[in-house]
Amino acid sequence: MNQSSRVIDPTGEPGGPVQGLSGRSLHALDRDLSKWGNNLVRKFHVLMRISQIYDSKNAVLLQFMKEVLQTINTLVESEGSLSFKILKDDLFLNEQRLRYSVDGFTSFKYLLSQWKKRVIGEVIFTEPLDEKDLREFIYALIDLKEGEKENAGLLTKRLVEQGISSILATRLEVVEEEEGTVTLHRRDRKEIARNVFFETIGTMKEAITRIKGKQHSDVRKLKRLAQKAVDLVMEDESILLGMATIKNYDEYTFNHSVNVSIYSLAMGRRLGFSRKMLTDLVITGLFHDIGKSKVPREILNKPGALDEEEWNLMRKHPLTGVEIVLNLKELGQINPRMVVGIFDHHLKDDLTGYPKLFKKRRISLFGRIIQISDSYDAMTTPRVYKKKPYTAEQALAIMLKERTNHFDPILLKIFIGIIGIYPIGSLVLLRTGGMGIVYKPHPDPEWADRPQVIVVERDGKGNVGERIVDLAETDEKGCFKQEIVKTLDPYKYHIDITQYLLG
Numbered sequence: 001m002n003q004s005s006r007v008i009d010p011t012g013e014p015g016g017p018v019q020g021l022s023g024r025s026l027h028a029l030d031r032d033l034s035k036w037g038n039n040l041v042r043k044f045h046v047l048m049r050i051s052q053i054y055d056s057k058n059a060v061l062l063q064f065m066k067e068v069l070q071t072i073n074t075l076v077e078s079e080g081s082l083s084f085k086i087l088k089d090d091l092f093l094n095e096q097r098l099r100y101s102v103d104g105f106t107s108f109k110y111l112l113s114q115w116k117k118r119v120i121g122e123v124i125f126t127e128p129l130d131e132k133d134l135r136e137f138i139y140a141l142i143d144l145k146e147g148e149k150e151n152a153g154l155l156t157k158r159l160v161e162q163g164i165s166s167i168l169a170t171r172l173e174v175v176e177e178e179e180g181t182v183t184l185h186r187r188d189r190k191e192i193a194r195n196v197f198f199e200t201i202g203t204m205k206e207a208i209t210r211i212k213g214k215q216h217s218d219v220r221k222l223k224r225l226a227q228k229a230v231d232l233v234m235e236d237e238s239i240l241l242g243m244a245t246i247k248n249y250d251e252y253t254f255n256h257s258v259n260v261s262i263y264s265l266a267m268g269r270r271l272g273f274s275r276k277m278l279t280d281l282v283i284t285g286l287f288h289d290i291g292k293s294k295v296p297r298e299i300l301n302k303p304g305a306l307d308e309e310e311w312n313l314m315r316k317h318p319l320t321g322v323e324i325v326l327n328l329k330e331l332g333q334i335n336p337r338m339v340v341g342i343f344d345h346h347l348k349d350d351l352t353g354y355p356k357l358f359k360k361r362r363i364s365l366f367g368r369i370i371q372i373s374d375s376y377d378a379m380t381t382p383r384v385y386k387k388k389p390y391t392a393e394q395a396l397a398i399m400l401k402e403r404t405n406h407f408d409p410i411l412l413k414i415f416i417g418i419i420g421i422y423p424i425g426s427l428v429l430l431r432t433g434g435m436g437i438v439y440k441p442h443p444d445p446e447w448a449d450r451p452q453v454i455v456v457e458r459d460g461k462g463n464v465g466e467r468i469v470d471l472a473e474t475d476e477k478g479c480f481k482q483e484i485v486k487t488l489d490p491y492k493y494h495i496d497i498t499q500y501l502l503g
């Protein structure tokens with residue numbers, strides 16, 4: 001390690017003398033490498049693009065050369081050497097997989113496709129470079145013919161001929177699609193998600209029944225399930241979100257509470273909550289309507305409008321909920337934010353709603369999150385008084401209209417980002433005339449109109465089959481293979497969406 005090396009700030013600006021990367025803890029090292037990697041990928045992307053437009057003396061090009069050079073050399077000096085490797089759809093910097101940042105997504109995609117096209121799998125910088133080395137490397141890389149398997153050898157040879165022996169390139173490894181590895185993982189997670197979902201509904205039912213009968217109820221099980229849900233969402237948000245498209249599996253309140261927890265959990269994750277805080281949020285979601293267990297069933301399920309007295313009873317449920325939760329000793333330490341969240345979930349941002357507040361105050365964060373999840377799930381679920389619920393699009397449109405006085409505008413924006421313009425479970429009409437069910441959103445919000453969909457089709461023999469189609473896929477000419485024309489109403493087509501999502 002070179003203690004005297006100057007490390008530039010990963011954001012790109014030269015900084016003071018800092019201890020070399022290898023002197024840090026493993027965690028800090030990983031984080032640093034990841035930042036450096038993102039930074040390098042972004043700069044390299046720009047450099048490759050402008051090198052294809054301008055000649056080697058252009059001022060902008062020279063500036064970028066300098067910046068990329070500085071980043072590469074800093075890493076080579078502190079790490080000993082620098083390897084940049086592509087494996088399937090991932091980039092590795094010195095064997096560490098880079099997680100791309102949202103704004104870095106385009107650069108990653110560009111770099112991956114450009115290197116893959118040229119069959120380059122890895123480039124290793126063994127020594128610090130000078131400007132000429134980098135320039136030769138970039139032009140040699142750009143000049144490579146697409147699809148030539150010998151490119152890596154040709155690139156290294158051309159550099160050696162120029163007297164550059166510090167850059168080595170190797171061929172792209174074609175990784176055989178290991179028989180369903182990825183899908184198997186996803187299938188495993190799906191299985192776990194399904195168990196967590198239905199087990200939570202069942203456990204909620206049990207807990208509420210016991211609470212109603214003033215019996216001791218084992219809520220520790222709910223806490224364990226909440227932790228499992230947190231783990232699942234940390235790995236893959238879309239699976240549990242897909243489960244939340246199940247409405248009225250059992251009595252409304254149980255299914256609704258679980259769905260509210262899932263939506264809230266996804267929001268909390270995007271807000272960067274800790275696991276502990278996410279678990280608290282899930283439990284708050286599960287118990288937000290627990291006060292309704294004291295409201296007579298006839299009122300809860302009344303098809304018509306409620307009279308004044310019935311409304312008064314209904315309006316008490318947040319407060320009753322707080323009382324019930326405070327008596328659940330088994331929950332362990334109940335964090336005040338959970339209690340306040342339950343109390344606040346019908347208080348609007350303009351302080352209308354209920355219960356009435358005597359003193360003006362800001363509605364708690366948990367309360368504001370649950371309120372959005374709660375309204376959305378209620379609107380998209382068939383009820384006795386509204387058999388045909390709102391579609392996801394209609395519900396979001398209504399919520400957006402009310403956002404100034406009812407919902408926290410920033411949280412609502414985050415929520416819309418989660419649900420997407422084509423929420424999981426939407427039925428869509430494709431350009432080719434087929435129908436698809438939205439299965440997984442695209443990770444880049446800018447590509448929200450290109451999710452993965454399950455296409456249901458009949459083969460020549462009339463057998464119905466399903467296949468997953470990625471709408472971001474392009475053909476050899478770079479044109480999208482498929483796209484969404486519009487959303488369809490699943491109720492009109494009598495399609496049971498959940499059957500496909502759970503299958």
Ligand SMILES: [Fe+2]
Binds near residue numbers: 289345
């Ligand atoms: Fe409620």
Ligand SMILES: [Fe+2]
Binds near residue numbers: 260288
């Ligand atoms: Fe609710």
